[in-house]
Amino acid sequence: MFSLKNKKAVVTGGGSGIGKAIATVLAKQGAEVHIIEIGKEQAATALAEIQANGNQAFSYACDVANHEDVIRVFDEIGKINILINNAGIAHIGKADTTQEADFDRVMRVNVKGVYNCLYAAIPKLRLSGGGVIVNMASIAALIGLPDRFAYSTAKGAVKAMTMSVAKDYIGENIRCNSISPARVHTPFVDGFLQKNYPDNIPEMFEKLSKTQPIGRMAQPEEIGALALYLCSDEASFITGCDYPIDGGFTTLNN
Known part of the structure; x- marks a missing residue:
C-alpha cells in the first residue's frame, strides 16, 4: 500500500520541518523527489539523508515567489506526478500592527508562491496524464487565531485555491487537496x-x-504520513478536500 514507485514528486520548502518530513516519506515509498528551497544549502541535509537511505532526491535553489525562476526550475524537472506546495513563512501581528512590507512579504511567498508553482506544475502534470497536488494550508484558514492576521489571510487563500484547482482540473485526472495542521x-x-x-x-x-x-x-512525520496518503492511489477518490490535522483544536476547543 501507498507505493509511489515510478512517480516524480516536487516538494517546495522541502529542506526542513514539515517539507523535509514529506520529502523523506515520499522518497521512502519510492518516489523520485525534487526539493525546491530558497537556497540549495538549506536542502543539503534533507537531500543527504534521503540519498543515504538509497532513495532518489534532487534539489534546486529557487524563490517560489519569483515567477520566472519557478518556471525555469519546473522546466528543468520535466513531467511530474505530484506537487506539494509547502513553502511558506509566518508572521505575528494584528491588522493594525502588521506593516505593509510584512503583509506584502507574506502574500508574496504564501499566496503568489503557491500560484507560481501551480502555474508551472499543471502543464507538467498533464504530461504524465494527471497527478496530485497537495497544498499546505493551516487551521488559521479555518478559525480565528490571535495575532496571525497576514498568515491567516494567506492560508485562507491557499484553501480557496485548492478548491478552485480541484474543480477546474478534475476532468484532467488532477486531484487537489489541502492539509491544515495545528501547531x-x-x-x-x-x-x-x-x-x-x-x-x-x-x-x-x-x-x-x-x-x-x-x-x-504534532510531529512533522505525522503531517508527512497524511500527505503520503493523499498522494497515493489509495486516495484516488479524494479531491477538493481540506484535512485538519490538529489534535482536536478546531472541534474540541469550543
Whole structure:
C-alpha cells in the first residue's frame, strides 16, 4: 500500500520541518523527489539523508515567489506526478500592527508562491496524464487565531485555491487537496521560543503544546504520513478536500 514507485514528486520548502518530513516519506515509498528551497544549502541535509537511505532526491535553489525562476526550475524537472506546495513563512501581528512590507512579504511567498508553482506544475502534470497536488494550508484558514492576521489571510487563500484547482482540473485526472495542521514541532517553533522566551523555554513549550486538546504538538512525520496518503492511489477518490490535522483544536476547543 501507498507505493509511489515510478512517480516524480516536487516538494517546495522541502529542506526542513514539515517539507523535509514529506520529502523523506515520499522518497521512502519510492518516489523520485525534487526539493525546491530558497537556497540549495538549506536542502543539503534533507537531500543527504534521503540519498543515504538509497532513495532518489534532487534539489534546486529557487524563490517560489519569483515567477520566472519557478518556471525555469519546473522546466528543468520535466513531467511530474505530484506537487506539494509547502513553502511558506509566518508572521505575528494584528491588522493594525502588521506593516505593509510584512503583509506584502507574506502574500508574496504564501499566496503568489503557491500560484507560481501551480502555474508551472499543471502543464507538467498533464504530461504524465494527471497527478496530485497537495497544498499546505493551516487551521488559521479555518478559525480565528490571535495575532496571525497576514498568515491567516494567506492560508485562507491557499484553501480557496485548492478548491478552485480541484474543480477546474478534475476532468484532467488532477486531484487537489489541502492539509491544515495545528501547531507542529518544527525548527520554527524552537527558534520562536529561543527568540521570544529565552528564559523559560520549557514552560512556554508546554503551554504551546497544551493549546491542542490532545496535549501535544504534532510531529512533522505525522503531517508527512497524511500527505503520503493523499498522494497515493489509495486516495484516488479524494479531491477538493481540506484535512485538519490538529489534535482536536478546531472541534474540541469550543
